[in-house]
Structure formats: C-alpha cells, structure tokens
Amino acid sequence: MTSKINCPLCGNEAVQMRDGSDVYLINCSSCGDFQITRECLEDLPAERKLLPQLMKVSAFTRYRTINKEPVATLFIGNPNGYTEGYTIQQIVDQFPSVPERKLKALQNLQALSKYWGDAVAIERKDYSVLFPEVNEEQPSLMMMRTLVEEGLVAGEVKFPTHLTVTEKGHSLLRDQATPVAPEALTPAPQAPVIEEPTPVAAQPSKLDGMHPRVLGVAQKLFQDGHYRSAVLDTYVALDNDVRRKSRLLHDGTELMQKAFTINNKKGTNERATVLKVAGGDDPQQGAMWLFSGAVMGVRNVLAHDHSIHPSEQEALEQLYFASMLFRRLDQAVNVDAEQLMGQISQLRFSLTGSASSSDSAKLKALLVPARGFVDAELHRLSFRKILEIIRSGYFNDQNAGINLLLEWHAPFFDHINNDDHINLICAIYKAAGSSHPSRDAETLIRERFMPIKMSLKLFQDHLLSSNEVCNELLEKIWWSDAFFRCIAHSGDLEFMVAFLNKVISKEIVLGRNDLDTLSRELNRAGREGLEELTDKIYEMNKELNK
CATH class of the missing domain: 1.10.10.10 (Winged helix-like DNA-binding domain superfamily/Winged helix DNA-binding domain)
Incomplete structure (x- = not known):
C-alpha cells in the first residue's frame, strides 16, 4: 500500500510504502530511500533531543541512496541484529568530521x-x-x-x-584510500558501524593560489584543455562581479569606466566614483584602465573572434591576470557602502536596559540597506555592532541583540573571522549566566545554537585546543558556573565526550569550584552516553575535596 506523507526526517512530502509488516519504506526527494520501524515512526516526534539532529540522519540516508548502498532501517531502540539496522542516536553520534x-x-x-x-x-x-x-x-x-x-x-x-x-x-x-571504520561513541548493540572514507591530499594544480573565483569558474575547463572557455568564462565572471559590487546596470567597458572613474558628477564637484581604490587618483585611474583593458583586450576579443584559441601558457597568464583583478575588486570599496559604514560606525547605544528597542531599531534601520551590498568590511562592522548590543550587561539589550543576530546573521556570517565567531559564543554564554539572565540566550543554548552552529563548533574546537585557551575563554564568559551548567545539560555529545576526557586526563585543569559545579550538574543532567564519564568526574571531584 502506497500513500503520501510528510517525511519523518525533513518534513517534506514523501511516499510511504507498507507491506503489512512493522517496517515502512519511505521515498523522499531530500532524504532518499530508507526504512523505518513503526515504533520509530511513532516515537520520533516525542524524542525532542533528537529532532534538531535529524538533518544528520537525512544526510546519512541520502548518501546511501545516491551511492547505491543498501537501504538503511531506522530504529529508536536496539535493532537486535536487523540487517542494515541503525538507531537514530547511533547515526547522530557517528556523524562524520x-x-x-x-x-x-x-x-x-x-x-x-x-x-x-x-x-x-x-x-x-x-x-x-x-x-x-x-x-x-x-x-x-x-x-x-x-x-x-x-x-x-x-x-x-x-x-x-x-x-x-x-x-x-x-x-x-x-x-582515496580504502575506507576504514571509525570508533563509534555509543553504537547500538549488534548494529553495523558506519564506515567513513579517509580523505587524502589532492595533487597540486597549475592554478593553485589563484583567487577562488577563478578556480570556481576555470579549473575544470582548464584541466580539460578548454583554455579558450576557461579564460572567456572567467572574464565574464569578472564583469558580473563588478556589476554586482557596484550595483550598476551597465556591462563591459562602460561598466568598468563608470565603476572606477575619477571624474566628477556632471555639473558638481562630487566624485562619480562607485568603487573606490585606496591610494588616491593614480591607483583609481589605474584600476579603471586595468579593468577596462581586461574587458576590451581579453573578454571582447575572445567573445567576438571564435578563431582565437589561447595556448595553455597564454591561458594561464590571462587567468593569473584575472586573479589579480578579482583581488583588487575585493579590496575596492563601494562608496555607498563606505558611507553606510560611516553611519554604522558612528552609532552609539545607551545599553542601559531601558532603551533596548530604540538601540535595536537604530541599528536595524542601517542593516536593511547593508544587506544589499557585498562589501566584506561592511558586513563585519554590522556583525560587530550586533555583538556590541549582545555584550551589554542588561538582559533586555542582550535579548534585542540576539534577535537582531538571528534575523541578520545569514548575509554577514560569510565575512566574519574565527575570533568573531568565538567572541559571539562567549557573549551568549555570558548573557545566560548573570543573576538576571537573557531568556533568548538561554533558549539559544538549550537549542544548541542551531541557527549559528558553525560559530559554536569553532568555539568548541578552540576551547579544546589547550588548557590555556580554555581558561581564557572561561574568563571571557565570566560566569563559569553557569557555563558548566549549560554544557552539562545542553552541550552536544561529541563535544562533551572530548571535553570530559581532557578534564579526566588533566589536559584541561579545572579549579576546585569549577570541577565541583561540573560534577554536580552532570549528575543532575544524567545524560545518556555520558554515564561513565560522569562517574569519573564525580570520583575525580571527590578525590580533590578529601
């Protein structure tokens, strides 16, 4: 019997096939083909801790479908030797690096x-x-x-x-090397171990070191010997990127001349420059002729004369020239974006807890136009202004900042650095730890930072890197007792296993109060999969307090 249902993993429309047994076959365009037991299908909506992790299961089943591996059967409990049977928890715990x-x-x-x-x-x-x-x-x-x-x-x-x-x-x-099976953290009894291939280093290419935009457009064409197409497509991409950054509707030589011009607007003393290059008039005019020359001397020539076929060396030289222009374009600033940066940088927030709405509204009014630009520095500045609000000592401000973050993080996160990500997570933990905690910070932590998971991962990797770094981050968070309470109850299993093992091996050394808090909160949480480590931390704390 076949029927349409909402996929239990992703929620999209899927087809369910039943043959009278307690195992159903699901076909989903997002998750691929998988089988699921009736018990798992019925119980999964109630497993709140697993629901945010189901994309990992979706990736697992889609991979097996695409690569024509045997169809997996999903269980909530023990598969009891079922062929290709996996528990949801096992797939989540063994999610690849x-x-x-x-x-x-x-x-x-x-x-x-x-x-x-x-x-x-x-x-x-x-x-x-x-x-x-x-x-x-x-x-x-x-x-x-x-x-x-x-x-x-x-x-x-x-x-x-x-x-x-x-x-x-x-x-x-x-x-690639022969796949090997990694150790599972908490594999289901008698369940097969999910095998992971070992990545190997790629061979060097003649295009190595070029701007990522050149690689994205030209790499395959160049390596396949299509040198003409590799060059032409790259210079077309350059034209498109200048148009996108300048927000002008022209193309070709006219676009480059208008974007990088040093002339004034007609009848005024105001510069008509759209994309400004650092250093004054000479570099500005030089950029105009470099970009214009690239269009006239390379793109237009290849586009209009199909008899021209560059050699490998000629193509390589032209691609390196394009790479240099892409980097110049990265460094150029849209003057409207620069003006917006000036307005954002001059914003001053009261951060007294009583003006959070007005502080948030002032910044949001400038974030709306900022999203329309592609300038990295503008996006970094916008993010750091949001972070400034989150770092307030008042929960109303912190809530307002977190709401801005969740609404606007997508366009800005492409351009912030690792320190920004780490400082953000520290600020959120700190906001959740005061005597009047931010409810939105607490919610974000309980939901394991789902919208900004990448930031959390960078923070966790940094914290685990050394004892010194761990202590530095705890100082930034300030409320270490609240931090240990949060991770004991809501920290993802992979991180908690790594962190607790480092504490037990004394690679990370906690003070008496911190260890006591961690031990107490782990026992309160009673996390499945952490029982043995919880006991070891308890004994370690007991020994320290003798």
Missing part, C-alpha cells in the same frame, strides 16, 4: 553526475547532499564554498545552483 563530510559531499556530486562534466542541479531541498549538521542554508553554503575554493567543484555558491565535479575532484576520489 568536516574533512570526511567534504569527501562524502564530493562523492554525492560525482554519483549524481550523469556524465563527465555534468552540471548537477542543487536546490534547497538538497541540503543533505552537502552534509550539513543542521537544516540551515549557511552550513550547506560553507561546504559548497569549500569545495569550490579548493577546486574540487565548479559552480556558483548559492541556492539554487549547478555544481560540476572538476578533474581535481575526480582525481581526489580516484586516489
């Missing part, structure tokens, strides 16, 4: 390719192909960008898009 996910995403794209050089259509329903941890656009874009910047895939980093596995990507997959 970032390097492994990168390789799996590449394998998915190769398997989806109908032929060599096929451009695979990727829509928002295909997040699972890119192995994100959560059902959000940002981590999927991050994986897409990583694959493009490393030259493994060609295509535009956006949704929807078309992605093509490059020769470098095919070579990496050909050369």
Whole structure:
C-alpha cells in the first residue's frame, strides 16, 4: 500500500510504502530511500533531543541512496541484529568530521553526475547532499564554498545552483584510500558501524593560489584543455562581479569606466566614483584602465573572434591576470557602502536596559540597506555592532541583540573571522549566566545554537585546543558556573565526550569550584552516553575535596 506523507526526517512530502509488516519504506526527494520501524515512526516526534539532529540522519540516508548502498532501517531502540539496522542516536553520534563530510559531499556530486562534466542541479531541498549538521542554508553554503575554493567543484555558491565535479575532484576520489571504520561513541548493540572514507591530499594544480573565483569558474575547463572557455568564462565572471559590487546596470567597458572613474558628477564637484581604490587618483585611474583593458583586450576579443584559441601558457597568464583583478575588486570599496559604514560606525547605544528597542531599531534601520551590498568590511562592522548590543550587561539589550543576530546573521556570517565567531559564543554564554539572565540566550543554548552552529563548533574546537585557551575563554564568559551548567545539560555529545576526557586526563585543569559545579550538574543532567564519564568526574571531584 502506497500513500503520501510528510517525511519523518525533513518534513517534506514523501511516499510511504507498507507491506503489512512493522517496517515502512519511505521515498523522499531530500532524504532518499530508507526504512523505518513503526515504533520509530511513532516515537520520533516525542524524542525532542533528537529532532534538531535529524538533518544528520537525512544526510546519512541520502548518501546511501545516491551511492547505491543498501537501504538503511531506522530504529529508536536496539535493532537486535536487523540487517542494515541503525538507531537514530547511533547515526547522530557517528556523524562524520568536516574533512570526511567534504569527501562524502564530493562523492554525492560525482554519483549524481550523469556524465563527465555534468552540471548537477542543487536546490534547497538538497541540503543533505552537502552534509550539513543542521537544516540551515549557511552550513550547506560553507561546504559548497569549500569545495569550490579548493577546486574540487565548479559552480556558483548559492541556492539554487549547478555544481560540476572538476578533474581535481575526480582525481581526489580516484586516489582515496580504502575506507576504514571509525570508533563509534555509543553504537547500538549488534548494529553495523558506519564506515567513513579517509580523505587524502589532492595533487597540486597549475592554478593553485589563484583567487577562488577563478578556480570556481576555470579549473575544470582548464584541466580539460578548454583554455579558450576557461579564460572567456572567467572574464565574464569578472564583469558580473563588478556589476554586482557596484550595483550598476551597465556591462563591459562602460561598466568598468563608470565603476572606477575619477571624474566628477556632471555639473558638481562630487566624485562619480562607485568603487573606490585606496591610494588616491593614480591607483583609481589605474584600476579603471586595468579593468577596462581586461574587458576590451581579453573578454571582447575572445567573445567576438571564435578563431582565437589561447595556448595553455597564454591561458594561464590571462587567468593569473584575472586573479589579480578579482583581488583588487575585493579590496575596492563601494562608496555607498563606505558611507553606510560611516553611519554604522558612528552609532552609539545607551545599553542601559531601558532603551533596548530604540538601540535595536537604530541599528536595524542601517542593516536593511547593508544587506544589499557585498562589501566584506561592511558586513563585519554590522556583525560587530550586533555583538556590541549582545555584550551589554542588561538582559533586555542582550535579548534585542540576539534577535537582531538571528534575523541578520545569514548575509554577514560569510565575512566574519574565527575570533568573531568565538567572541559571539562567549557573549551568549555570558548573557545566560548573570543573576538576571537573557531568556533568548538561554533558549539559544538549550537549542544548541542551531541557527549559528558553525560559530559554536569553532568555539568548541578552540576551547579544546589547550588548557590555556580554555581558561581564557572561561574568563571571557565570566560566569563559569553557569557555563558548566549549560554544557552539562545542553552541550552536544561529541563535544562533551572530548571535553570530559581532557578534564579526566588533566589536559584541561579545572579549579576546585569549577570541577565541583561540573560534577554536580552532570549528575543532575544524567545524560545518556555520558554515564561513565560522569562517574569519573564525580570520583575525580571527590578525590580533590578529601
């Protein structure tokens, strides 16, 4: 019997097939094919701690479907030796690391390719192909960008898009080592271990070191010997990027001259420059002629004369020139964005807890136009102003800042650095720890930072890097007792296992009060999968307090 249902993993429309047994076959365009027991299907909505993790399960089942592996059967409890049976918790706990996910995403794209050089259509329903941890656009874009910047895939980093596995990507997959099985943290009894391939280093390319935009457009074409197309497509992309950053509607030589001009607006003393280059008139005019010359001397020549076919060396030189122009474009500033940056930088917030709405409204009024620009510095400044509000000592301000963050993080997170991500997580933990905590900070922590999971991951990796770093972060958070309470109850299992093992091995040394708080909160939480480590922390604390 066949019926349409909402997929239990992603919520999208799916087809369910039943044969009278207690195991149902589900076909979902996002999650692929998988089987699920009636018990799992009925109990899953009540498993609140698992619901935010279901994208990991979706990525697992979609991968098996795409790569023609046996259909997995999903259980809540023990599979009892069921062939290809996995518990939801097991799949979540064994979710691959970032390097492994990168390789799996590449394998998915190769398997989806109908032929060599096929451009695979990727829509928002295909997040699972890119192995994100959560059902959000940002981590999927991050994986897409990583694959493009490393030259493994060609295509535009956006949704929807078309992605093509490059020769470098095919070579990496050909050369990969035999898959090996990693240790599972808490595998289901008698359940098969999920095997992960070991990533290997890619071979160097003649295009290594070029701007990521050049690699994304030209890598595959160049490696396949299509030098003319590699160069022409790159210079067309340059034209498109100048148009996007300048927000002008022209193209070609006219676009470059208007974007980088040093002339004044007609009848005024005001400069007509749209994209400003640092250093004054000479660099500005030089940029105008460099970009104009690139269009006239390369793009237009190849576009209008199909008899011209650059050699490999000629193509390489022209691509390096384009790479330099892309970097110049990165450094150029849209003058309207610069004016907006000036307005944002001059904002002053009261941060007294009584004017949170007006502080938030002032910033939001400038974030609206800021989103329309692609200037990295503008986006970094916008983020740091939001962070300034979150860092207030008053919960009303903190709530207002977090609401701004959740509304506006997507356009800005592409341009902030690791320190920004780490400082953000510290500020949120601090906001949740005072005598009058921010309710929105507490909610974000309980939900394991789902909209900004990437920031949390960078914070966790940094904290685990050394005892010194851990102590520095605890000082930033200030309320260490609240931090240990939060992670004991809401920290993700993978991080908690790594952190507690480092505490037990004394790679991370906690003070008496911190260890006591951690032990007490772990016992209160009673987390499944942490029982043994909780006991060890308890004994360690008991010994310290003798």
